[in-house]
Structures are given as structure tokens and as C-alpha cells.
Amino acid sequence: MRYELYYWPEIQGRGELVRLALEEAGAPYVDVARGKGGVAAMMRLMGGGGARAAFAPPFLKAGKLLIGQTANILLYLGARHGLAPEADAGRLWVHQLQLTIADFLQEVHDTHHPISGNLYYEDQHREAGRRAADFLASRAPKYFGYFETVLARKKAKGAWLAGGRISYADLSLFQMVEGLRYAFPRAMARLERRHRRIVALHDRVARRPRIAAYLASPRRIAFNEQGIFRRYRELDSA
Amino acid sequence: MRYELYYWPEIQGRGELVRLALEEAGAPYVDVARGKGGVAAMMRLMGGGGARAAFAPPFLKAGKLLIGQTANILLYLGARHGLAPEADAGRLWVHQLQLTIADFLQEVHDTHHPISGNLYYEDQHREAGRRAADFLASRAPKYFGYFETVLARKKAKGAWLAGGRISYADLSLFQMVEGLRYAFPRAMARLERRHRRIVALHDRVARRPRIAAYLASPRRIAFNEQGIFRRYRELDSA
Incomplete structure (x- = not known):
């Protein structure tokens, strides 16, 4: 599975904490808003229609999951990629x-x-x-x-x-x-x-x-x- | 198990979010800092010696666990008391x-x-x-x-x-x-x-x-x- 990270394309900001985890894990991801039309796609996912839209970037699309709040994304990634203890x-x-x-x-x-x-x-x-x-x-x-x-x-x-x-x-x-x-x-x-x-x-x-x-x-x-x-x-x- | 909640005794503050969860769950707890010598006990647990001391109140003692950060305490209580989905x-x-x-x-x-x-x-x-x-x-x-x-x-x-x-x-x-x-x-x-x-x-x-x-x-x-x-x-x- 390739993750989709949504965050402001021109700054490190809170998104950087997610990027560092994805990079250390060697997890495939695309930094969506840095691609063409990416910011518009991000804004659509936020304001648009989703029942579980995030209040603000960053958020991560992981298959069907859409996960917002930096620490919450890390909670998820930590468990999946050995970046947190299991107990x-x-x-x-x-x-x-x-x-x-x-x-x-x-x-x-x-x-x-x-x-x-x-x-x-x-x-x-x-x-x-x-x-x-x-x-x-x-x-x-x-x-x-x-x-x-x-x-x-x-x-x-x-x-x-x-x-x-x-x-x-x-x-x-x-x-x-x-x-x-x-x-x-x-x-x-x-x-x-x-x-x-x-x-x-x-x-x-x-x-x-x-x-x-x-x-x-x-x-x-x-x-x-x-x-x-x-x-x-x-x-x-x- | 009786939980021990540590928070400033004279305000609702962030501790109130934990109190509401404990009350809705019907979980036995003692609001330590509201008892005699309680604030001193709280300060000892914070600054004192514990390897996993919290940065600030509130924190919750659950058996051997000492859990800090309001949302983290709720993550724990939510899973134990049916106050969050399991999936x-x-x-x-x-x-x-x-x-x-x-x-x-x-x-x-x-x-x-x-x-x-x-x-x-x-x-x-x-x-x-x-x-x-x-x-x-x-x-x-x-x-x-x-x-x-x-x-x-x-x-x-x-x-x-x-x-x-x-x-x-x-x-x-x-x-x-x-x-x-x-x-x-x-x-x-x-x-x-x-x-x-x-x-x-x-x-x-x-x-x-x-x-x-x-x-x-x-x-x-x-x-x-x-x-x-x-x-x-x-x-x-x-």
C-alpha cells in the first residue's frame, strides 16, 4: 500500500513529523499536495464531502482510512511500522x-x-x-x-x-x-x-x-x- | 482497581475531560490532589523520581501504569471502558x-x-x-x-x-x-x-x-x- 500524505506543500510544519516517520520506516508514500493539483485535492478532502474529514492538515490516507491529527497519524504508523513499542x-x-x-x-x-x-x-x-x-x-x-x-x-x-x-x-x-x-x-x-x-x-x-x-x-x-x-x-x- | 487521578484541585481544567470519562464509565477513582497532602503527592510524582513522570497534570495512575496527557489518558480509558469503538x-x-x-x-x-x-x-x-x-x-x-x-x-x-x-x-x-x-x-x-x-x-x-x-x-x-x-x-x- 502506498500512503497518501496531505500537507501544505511549501513548509515542513507539522507534516514533517509524519514525513520523518514515513522515511524512517521506508514506507512508500506520495506527498500529494506537492504534486500538480495537489493542494486543490487536499482542500476537497478537508472541506468537501468526507464523513471523516480532518479539521486541518496533515492527514494521511492509508487504504480506506483517512487519519488526521499529527500525533494520531503517528500512533497509527508507529504500530504498523515498529516505530513504537507493542505493549x-x-x-x-x-x-x-x-x-x-x-x-x-x-x-x-x-x-x-x-x-x-x-x-x-x-x-x-x-x-x-x-x-x-x-x-x-x-x-x-x-x-x-x-x-x-x-x-x-x-x-x-x-x-x-x-x-x-x-x-x-x-x-x-x-x-x-x-x-x-x-x-x-x-x-x-x-x-x-x-x-x-x-x-x-x-x-x-x-x-x-x-x-x-x-x-x-x-x-x-x-x-x-x-x-x-x-x-x-x-x-x-x- | 481504583484509579488515581492527579490534577489541580481547584479547577475543572483539562482534568475535567478525564473526570467526565471516569464518571460516565462508573469507574472507581480518587481525585488525589483534592485530598489532604494531595497536591504535594502530585508534585512529587511529577518532578520527583519516576522514570515516566508526566510533563504536567493531569495524569492517571492505573495499577502500575502512570499515564499523562489528557487525550492519551482518554485513549486508555476509552479502550478499557467502552468509551471508544474497538475497531x-x-x-x-x-x-x-x-x-x-x-x-x-x-x-x-x-x-x-x-x-x-x-x-x-x-x-x-x-x-x-x-x-x-x-x-x-x-x-x-x-x-x-x-x-x-x-x-x-x-x-x-x-x-x-x-x-x-x-x-x-x-x-x-x-x-x-x-x-x-x-x-x-x-x-x-x-x-x-x-x-x-x-x-x-x-x-x-x-x-x-x-x-x-x-x-x-x-x-x-x-x-x-x-x-x-x-x-x-x-x-x-x-
């Missing part, structure tokens, strides 16, 4: 970590759009300045501290968040590091010094053969100022 | 709806705290005014429109989001209506007129015998200005 406890733990990453990612988004996704950054840049300062001083350290502690304390042997096998949460944590390096290079340089386990995990993900091949391919969209991770110099802090 | 497609669909409600709820929170959870409302009330106006004009109608459409289009027979059996997502959607009625009575009066199916679903949930008993009991905390749904008159709009 209940481990499966729930990885999903819990993923949902925490989803919250983290939302807070990154809100650093540049604290008032409304309907307004341009320029129309809320003052509020963004306040929010980004709080994010970098308080929230990002809290999330990083949490994941660093998870890696320090885990009882399962092995290098990954859930022990010996890589999971979709590891891939998403890699992406958080990638994105924050892009968006807030000065603040991240400081944060990385205190969160060595997370940086090491990031590096291990980057060396996975399929991930390395993906990152070097044109399938990996470059970061830019339409995505969730945006580089606005005035929001970064040393 | 993959329905289970994922209900979880997808729940994650969409989680996003909705986060946006409600941000109407009064658009800059930082570390600051008082008074320190961000101007930004809150902008964000709440956008929320009521654009976001709340979009979410309500989505759920109204889900209820209008569903193929499965029966009154509930996923067909013939109530699910945890129905309970959470009920709570969104309850909360928004409290926080934004004027805006909600307007919204409800255009979303009759959601209002009807709310009313059906309220009539469930166990839910009705719960709502009338002292276990149901009253809405207040420490929770997610807050009534600040200046944020409401006619």
Missing part, C-alpha cells in the same frame, strides 16, 4: 511524549503568532516579542529539561526515549532541535549546552541511513518564514 | 476528534493568556482582548462548524460523534459547550443558534444518569477565574 505501557508512553512535543511545537508557533493565525507576523510583532522572550526564558528550558530528564532516568536500556528501538517520538524530538536551531540560533546555542542527551539523540537520528538520505534529498523542504519554525532575528536572544 | 478506524477517528478538541481547548486558554502562563491576566489583558476577539470571530466558529459538520455527515447511525455509542469525545464536546457558555455567554448565545446538533449532543450528555448525578454532586468543581474557561466580561462579545 500497552510503552505504546502509551511514546504517545504521551509525542503529545508533549505537540504542545511544545504549538508554543513555538505562537512565538510569532501569539494573537492570530489570520494576521501577518508584522501585525502582531510586538506581542510576538513578549511571547518569544517568555518562551525562550521559561518554556523552551522547561520542555528541554523534561526530555533531558526522561533520557537520564529511563530504565530501559538503549539510546532512545523508549529504550532500545527508535520511536516516532525520537524523530519528532530530532525535528524540534532542528527547527529551534533554525529559528533561535543564539538561544539554542545556550540551551544545547545544558541538554547534552537531547543533542546526542538528535545526532543519532541524523545518522540513521534513511533519515540521512531523506535530509539530503529534495523531499526535505528547507526551513522558511512560512513554516512553524521561523527566523526573526528580533525574537532570538543570546 | 481501528473508529478508535482512531474518536482520538482524532479528541485531539481537535484539545487544540480548541488550548485556544480557549490562550484567550486570557496569550503571552504567558507565568503572567497574570492583568499583565496581558490588552493582548487578551485582541486574541479573544479573533477567537470569537474566527476560531470558535471554525471549530463549532467542524463538529456540527461531523454530526451532520456521519454515516454511522446513532446520536453520537462516532455513531451509536457515546465516546469520550462526546463527553469532551459537552464540556466545551459548558465552558464556553460560562466564559463567553454573549458570544455563545449567538454561536449556539447556528450549531443545533452540537447543542443537542450537549443536552444528551447532560441527561446521562451518571453524568447528571456527577454534575449535581460536590465532585463537580464550579467554573472560576483560575481555570481554562474564565468569565472576563470585557473579552466576551455580543
Whole structure:
């Protein structure tokens, strides 16, 4: 079966967490909205007629299934492709970590759009300045501290968040590091010094053969100022 | 087995979505932080020592399992107590709806705290005014429109989001209506007129015998200005 991924074609965004899982799994997929007429097809599936349409991209077509919400897609892919533990406890733990990453990612988004996704950054840049300062001083350290502690304390042997096998949460944590390096290079340089386990995990993900091949391919969209991770110099802090 | 729920004792908040599921299931549970020394016990479990500590409340202790993230707790309870379909497609669909409600709820929170959870409302009330106006004009109608459409289009027979059996997502959607009625009575009066199916679903949930008993009991905390749904008159709009 070839999956169909539906997501905005010009950004990494939340879709990237799904792309990384599909790539690591070596699963055949087509990134529909990046093809001709793809965005229109995506909009039809969302607004159009389906009884189980998604509220927003990304969503994944898997045979007859149409699955929305990033963490939910990963729950599905994790079970099918060995990217999550099979036992209940481990499966729930990885999903819990993923949902925490989803919250983290939302807070990154809100650093540049604290008032409304309907307004341009320029129309809320003052509020963004306040929010980004709080994010970098308080929230990002809290999330990083949490994941660093998870890696320090885990009882399962092995290098990954859930022990010996890589999971979709590891891939998403890699992406958080990638994105924050892009968006807030000065603040991240400081944060990385205190969160060595997370940086090491990031590096291990980057060396996975399929991930390395993906990152070097044109399938990996470059970061830019339409995505969730945006580089606005005035929001970064040393 | 008696569950242990850990959540802030003075608010409904995200914990309420778990409480509603436990109550509808008739599952024995203790709301730990509402008992003597309970908040200290909760903080110990979070920061303290556990290898699988949660980032934030709520979390649920189920035997040896410690499960965090509201939607993840509901995924677990849904499977154990018949509050979600058993088949993959329905289970994922209900979880997808729940994650969409989680996003909705986060946006409600941000109407009064658009800059930082570390600051008082008074320190961000101007930004809150902008964000709440956008929320009521654009976001709340979009979410309500989505759920109204889900209820209008569903193929499965029966009154509930996923067909013939109530699910945890129905309970959470009920709570969104309850909360928004409290926080934004004027805006909600307007919204409800255009979303009759959601209002009807709310009313059906309220009539469930166990839910009705719960709502009338002292276990149901009253809405207040420490929770997610807050009534600040200046944020409401006619």
C-alpha cells in the first residue's frame, strides 16, 4: 500500500513529523499536495464531502482510512511500522511524549503568532516579542529539561526515549532541535549546552541511513518564514 | 482497581475531560490532589523520581501504569471502558476528534493568556482582548462548524460523534459547550443558534444518569477565574 500524505506543500510544519516517520520506516508514500493539483485535492478532502474529514492538515490516507491529527497519524504508523513499542505501557508512553512535543511545537508557533493565525507576523510583532522572550526564558528550558530528564532516568536500556528501538517520538524530538536551531540560533546555542542527551539523540537520528538520505534529498523542504519554525532575528536572544 | 487521578484541585481544567470519562464509565477513582497532602503527592510524582513522570497534570495512575496527557489518558480509558469503538478506524477517528478538541481547548486558554502562563491576566489583558476577539470571530466558529459538520455527515447511525455509542469525545464536546457558555455567554448565545446538533449532543450528555448525578454532586468543581474557561466580561462579545 502506498500512503497518501496531505500537507501544505511549501513548509515542513507539522507534516514533517509524519514525513520523518514515513522515511524512517521506508514506507512508500506520495506527498500529494506537492504534486500538480495537489493542494486543490487536499482542500476537497478537508472541506468537501468526507464523513471523516480532518479539521486541518496533515492527514494521511492509508487504504480506506483517512487519519488526521499529527500525533494520531503517528500512533497509527508507529504500530504498523515498529516505530513504537507493542505493549500497552510503552505504546502509551511514546504517545504521551509525542503529545508533549505537540504542545511544545504549538508554543513555538505562537512565538510569532501569539494573537492570530489570520494576521501577518508584522501585525502582531510586538506581542510576538513578549511571547518569544517568555518562551525562550521559561518554556523552551522547561520542555528541554523534561526530555533531558526522561533520557537520564529511563530504565530501559538503549539510546532512545523508549529504550532500545527508535520511536516516532525520537524523530519528532530530532525535528524540534532542528527547527529551534533554525529559528533561535543564539538561544539554542545556550540551551544545547545544558541538554547534552537531547543533542546526542538528535545526532543519532541524523545518522540513521534513511533519515540521512531523506535530509539530503529534495523531499526535505528547507526551513522558511512560512513554516512553524521561523527566523526573526528580533525574537532570538543570546 | 481504583484509579488515581492527579490534577489541580481547584479547577475543572483539562482534568475535567478525564473526570467526565471516569464518571460516565462508573469507574472507581480518587481525585488525589483534592485530598489532604494531595497536591504535594502530585508534585512529587511529577518532578520527583519516576522514570515516566508526566510533563504536567493531569495524569492517571492505573495499577502500575502512570499515564499523562489528557487525550492519551482518554485513549486508555476509552479502550478499557467502552468509551471508544474497538475497531481501528473508529478508535482512531474518536482520538482524532479528541485531539481537535484539545487544540480548541488550548485556544480557549490562550484567550486570557496569550503571552504567558507565568503572567497574570492583568499583565496581558490588552493582548487578551485582541486574541479573544479573533477567537470569537474566527476560531470558535471554525471549530463549532467542524463538529456540527461531523454530526451532520456521519454515516454511522446513532446520536453520537462516532455513531451509536457515546465516546469520550462526546463527553469532551459537552464540556466545551459548558465552558464556553460560562466564559463567553454573549458570544455563545449567538454561536449556539447556528450549531443545533452540537447543542443537542450537549443536552444528551447532560441527561446521562451518571453524568447528571456527577454534575449535581460536590465532585463537580464550579467554573472560576483560575481555570481554562474564565468569565472576563470585557473579552466576551455580543
